[in-house]
Amino acid sequence: MTEQHFIPKNLPETRPNGQIVWESPSNIALIKYWGKRENQIPENPSISFTLNHCKTITTLSYKAKETHDTFSFDVFLDGEKIDDFKPKIQTFFERIEVYLPFLKDYHFIIETKNTFPHSSGIASSASGMSALALCLMSVEKQIIELNVIQNESDEAHKYFNQKASFLARLGSGSACRSIEGDLIVWGENKIVDGSSNLFGTKYPYPVHDIFKDYQDTILLVDKGEKQVSSTVGHNLMHNHPYAQNRFQQAHDNLEKMKMILESGDLDAFIGLVESEALTLHAMMMTSMPYFILMKPNTLKVIHAIWDFRKKTGVPVSFTLDAGANVHVLYPKRDAVPVLEFINKELVAYCQNEHFICDQIGQGANQL
Ligand code: PMV
Numbered sequence: 001m002t003e004q005h006f007i008p009k010n011l012p013e014t015r016p017n018g019q020i021v022w023e024s025p026s027n028i029a030l031i032k033y034w035g036k037r038e039n040q041i042p043e044n045p046s047i048s049f050t051l052n053h054c055k056t057i058t059t060l061s062y063k064a065k066e067t068h069d070t071f072s073f074d075v076f077l078d079g080e081k082i083d084d085f086k087p088k089i090q091t092f093f094e095r096i097e098v099y100l101p102f103l104k105d106y107h108f109i110i111e112t113k114n115t116f117p118h119s120s121g122i123a124s125s126a127s128g129m130s131a132l133a134l135c136l137m138s139v140e141k142q143i144i145e146l147n148v149i150q151n152e153s154d155e156a157h158k159y160f161n162q163k164a165s166f167l168a169r170l171g172s173g174s175a176c177r178s179i180e181g182d183l184i185v186w187g188e189n190k191i192v193d194g195s196s197n198l199f200g201t202k203y204p205y206p207v208h209d210i211f212k213d214y215q216d217t218i219l220l221v222d223k224g225e226k227q228v229s230s231t232v233g234h235n236l237m238h239n240h241p242y243a244q245n246r247f248q249q250a251h252d253n254l255e256k257m258k259m260i261l262e263s264g265d266l267d268a269f270i271g272l273v274e275s276e277a278l279t280l281h282a283m284m285m286t287s288m289p290y291f292i293l294m295k296p297n298t299l300k301v302i303h304a305i306w307d308f309r310k311k312t313g314v315p316v317s318f319t320l321d322a323g324a325n326v327h328v329l330y331p332k333r334d335a336v337p338v339l340e341f342i343n344k345e346l347v348a349y350c351q352n353e354h355f356i357c358d359q360i361g362q363g364a365n366q367l
Contacts, residue, residue, distance in 0.1 A: 001196065006099045006163050012143060015064035015105050020138040024131035024364035026054040026122065027177045028216055028319060028327050030273050031253050032280040033187065035237030035246070039095075040173050041197045043237060044250035045187030047257060048177045051216060052361030054116045056127035060135035061109040071097075073108040088171075092129070095170045099163070100136055102143060110135075116356055122218060122325065125230075129171030130164070130178035134364055137164045164364075165199035173234075176200040181362035183207060183261070191255045208264030213332040213359060217339070219346055220354040221297045222324035228284070228291045230322050236287035246283060266331070270309075270317040273329065277320040284322075295324040297349035302326070304349075308341050316341070332359070 027048040035043035065072060071093045075085045089110070097103050110132065116122050137160055161179050169176035169186075176199050177184040183203035185192045194201050237243050253272060260268045284291050298320070305318050305328065316330040316338050328346070330338045339357075347353045 001198065003099075003166075003198065006166050006198075008099070008101065008140065008144075011101060011140075014143065015102065016142055017063045018139070018142060019059060019061045020135050020142075021057065021059045021367040022131045022134040022138070022364055023055045023057040023367055024127050024134060024178050025051045025181075025361050026056075026116075026124075026127045027051055027174065027184065028321065029174065029177070030276065030319065031250055031257060032276050033173055034234065034280055034283055035240075035243060036173060036234045040169050042173060042187040043243070044247040045185060045189040045192070045195060045254050046174075046177070046250070047183060047185045047203065047254060048174070049214060049216065049360045050178060050181035050184060050363055051358045053358045054114075054122060054127065054218070054356065056112055056114050056124055056131045057367070058128070058131035058135055059109075059111040060132070060139070061111075062106045062139055064105055065107045068104045071104060072106070073110060076109070076111045078113050079111070089132075092132075092171045096133075096136075096167050099167060100140060102139070103136075106139075117223075117354075122220075122356070125172035126175040126178045129175035130168040130364060133164045133168035133171060133175070134179065134366070136167065138366065162199050169199060172230075179364055182212070182360045185254075187250075189251055189254055191251070191258055203261070205258060206262045208262060210264045210266065210331050210333075211261060211360070215328075215330050215332055215335055215338070216358045216360070217328040217330075217342055218356045218358060219301060219326045219328060219342070219350050220356070221301065221326060221349060221351065222295045223351050223354075226293060226323055228293065233284060233287070233291075233322060236289075237283065240283065240287055242283065242286060246279065249279070266315040270315060273317055273319050277318065280322070281320060293323050294320070298324045298326055301328075301346055301349050304345050308345070312337065314338060314341075 027050045029046050029048040031047045033042045033046035075082050114124050165176040165179045177186050180202050184200040185195050185203050186200040188197045189195050314334050314337050319327045
């Protein structure tokens with residue numbers, strides 16, 4: 001499949017007005033995407049747990065306008081007009097216009113809010129971009145349905161989700177993994193049938209029950225702005241001395257992950273997931289220029305998790321995204337001792353003792 005698949009043919013002329021609301025979750029990668037080519041094509045495959053509670057809720061109001069020469073939109077966060085978000089959305093619209101050729105026919109009001117604090121250091125780009133992509137897909141659906149027979153077939157549903165993921169990817173790479181749950185693969189590879197560089201796909205193989213309700217408690221170690229953005233970090237993988245080995249490793253790790261997901265081997269899961277997290281940060285530390293996104297408390301948390309695991313045998317592990325916060329991963333059956341440990345020992349390393357309890361989820365919903 002190529003990008004052409006997502007360019008609508010013979011889109012009707014009618015432009016209905018309306019309003020649509022979607023909520024879309026964040027996701028946490030187990031095998032990390034780090035490094036991309038032009039047009040947000042990942043250099044290696046990744047797999048993530050879709051989250052359940054950390055979400056963006058976006059209301060998109062759309063009104064047909066007279067002129068068709070520019071994009072026209074306003075953005076509100078928690079009811080407040082935020083012009084700072086406009087350049088990012090302008091760039092997003094420019095990238096996706098060829099796939100949604102009606103964009104310049106409308107004035108859009110984008111009202112967005114997150115279920116997690118904006119300044120928490122949790123990236124809202126995955127949930128935010130996926131929620132916006134879904135809203136825009138609903139506009140496309142309405143334009144088409146006003147003119148042709150309503151199509152609720154499995155094929156139409158699949159196209160809707162695939163194109164929403166495809167568009168979300170053009171906003172922020174990892175956002176393409178937030179449309180559906182509960183395990184999503186993105187990036188072409190030989191291990192997962194149907195995998196694509198263009199959009200995320202549901203992991204299609206057997207998954208052990210232990211992973212079906214896996215928990216992710218996010219420790220907000222540092223809520224500050226990151227010193228180096230993901231975009232800059234991805235770009236530093238060009239000419240990175242370890243890049244090719246890293247990209248190959250992600251393929252190899254995906255193969256290992258497939259076996260782990262089926263068998264429920266938690267020791268192997270812990271080893272692989274923690275190694276992926278540290279490898280991601282090792283790539284940052286070995287780029288030129290180099291940088292470190294972990295903070296002293298990130299390391300203190302990691303050591304405390306290792307000590308606790310050794311002492312108790314409870315299969316708790318960590319992963320990191322591109323920041324200082326720590327995602328604490330564990331099976332639901334171990335929630336009591338792990339939460340006790342977090343409350344007793346780890347909370348001291350969180351800014352304002354702040355952490356968020358989340359778990360694996362099923363993807364976005366139209367409200
Ligand atoms: O989606 P981006 O461009 O913000 O990149 C995010 C990359 C990581 O979060 C570090 C890893 C991943 O696969 O989500």
